[in-house]
Amino acid sequence: MDKINRCIQCTVDKCKYHCSSCDYCSLDKVQIGTHESNPSMEQCTDCLSFCKA
């Protein structure tokens, strides 16, 4: 991925949208959600735009 969106920092380097050379996402926008019914901490949230590399 050559494109870098410097508005979206991300360290999930196993995602196919991750910029391989730095900790940013390459998408124009991402969808964030939760797998919890009552999220209370950062671990409760997920990037729903994730796609396995």
Ligand code: SF4
């Ligand atoms: S889609 Fe989500 S998980 Fe994947 S690189 Fe972008 S922000 Fe990270």
